[in-house]
Amino acid sequence: MLFGKTILITGVASGIGARTAELAGQLGADVIGVDVREPAAPVGGFVKADISSRAGVDDLVASLPQRIDALCNVAGLSGNTGAVSTLAVNFYGLRALSEGLAPKLREGGAIVNVASIAGYGWRANLNRAASMVGIEGFPDVARVVADHQVKNEEGYPVSKELLLLWTQRAARQELFRSRGIRVNAVSPGPVETPILKQFRNVLGDARVDSDIARVGRAGTLGDIAPVVLFLCSDGARWVNGANVPVDGGLEASINAEVLGF
Numbered sequence: 001m002l003f004g005k006t007i008l009i010t011g012v013a014s015g016i017g018a019r020t021a022e023l024a025g026q027l028g029a030d031v032i033g034v035d036v037r038e039p040a041a042p043v044g045g046f047v048k049a050d051i052s053s054r055a056g057v058d059d060l061v062a063s064l065p066q067r068i069d070a071l072c073n074v075a076g077l078s079g080n081t082g083a084v085s086t087l088a089v090n091f092y093g094l095r096a097l098s099e100g101l102a103p104k105l106r107e108g109g110a111i112v113n114v115a116s117i118a119g120y121g122w123r124a125n126l127n128r129a130a131s132m133v134g135i136e137g138f139p140d141v142a143r144v145v146a147d148h149q150v151k152n153e154e155g156y157p158v159s160k161e162l163l164l165l166w167t168q169r170a171a172r173q174e175l176f177r178s179r180g181i182r183v184n185a186v187s188p189g190p191v192e193t194p195i196l197k198q199f200r201n202v203l204g205d206a207r208v209d210s211d212i213a214r215v216g217r218a219g220t221l222g223d224i225a226p227v228v229l230f231l232c233s234d235g236a237r238w239v240n241g242a243n244v245p246v247d248g249g250l251e252a253s254i255n256a257e258v259l260g261f
């Protein structure tokens with residue numbers, strides 16, 4: 001499915017990014033992994049980089065080859081380090097990497113953003129999300145957080161709300177659209193990874209347990225990686241600006257409750 005494609009995957013030292021890199025290799029892709037930490041068992045090439053700053057993103061982009069077929073934005077923080085660092089990695093760094101990499105992404109290439117069910121509130125909070133997404137480039141994130149009065153405990157869900165909104169904008173953004181680069185999102189529910197313990201601290205056990213109870217179990221790495229890679233493949237060539245929930249039906253169950261059907 002991915003034979004001969006070069007796929008850049010962030011967050012490869014752990015969890016969903018590690019499994020996505022492993023599966024991409026098995027499906028025939030050349031993988032370039034990125035993480036701020038060294039992976040225990042790297043798959044393909046590896047570039048150590050920190051996407052939380054403009055300089056980190058610029059250095060990373062400069063070090064990459066000229067032709068990449070797809071970018072999987074998987075790296076993320078749980079929110080336990082506060083709103084500023086979380087928004088810097090989960091949204092502004094991710095977006096700066098996507099935009100910086102665009103000239104190296106081949107025509108007809110793909111970007112897949114790993115968002116979350118935690119970003120479900122993007123419609124309810126549309127004004128704030130649109131304002132924060134509307135700030136171009138890599139801003140002073142501390143200032144953005146202060147100006148929009150984002151509390152530390154809101155950092156994670158807000159980062160994913162922005163990501164879901166931007167995914168839909170990016171699908172129509174000239175930078176990508178002019179070269180047929182598709183931009184989509186995958187939204188997992190709770191997944192058994194090291195970050196899940198941190199989510200329990202940030203969101204509370206009750207919220208995480210209720211999400212798991214609604215669908216019978218937490219997700220596994222093997223539930224998420226194939227969907228991310230399908231969106232990278234040419235089989236998804238007419239899928240653009242979409243958010244695919246990969247959560248065992250969690251979003252459908254929340255929709256039923258919120259919309260009353």
Ligand SMILES: NC(=O)c1ccc[n+]([C@@H]2O[C@H](COP(=O)([O-])OP(=O)(O)OC[C@H]3O[C@@H](n4cnc5c(N)ncnc54)[C@H](O)[C@@H]3O)[C@@H](O)[C@H]2O)c1
Pocket residue numbers: 010011012013014015016017034035036037049050051052074075076077089114115116117187188189190191192193194195196199
């Ligand atoms: N695990 C879940 O329950 C769950 C649910 C929904 C969405 N997600 C999302 O899935 C993605 C992957 O999460 P995971 O569960 O695999 O977590 P994880 O903690 O296992 O992996 C995240 C990886 O991102 C890397 N990273 C963090 N900051 C970075 C930076 N500044 N620069 C480069 N790399 C950095 C970490 O080193 C780590 O290897 C995240 O975006 C997360 O928000 C996870």
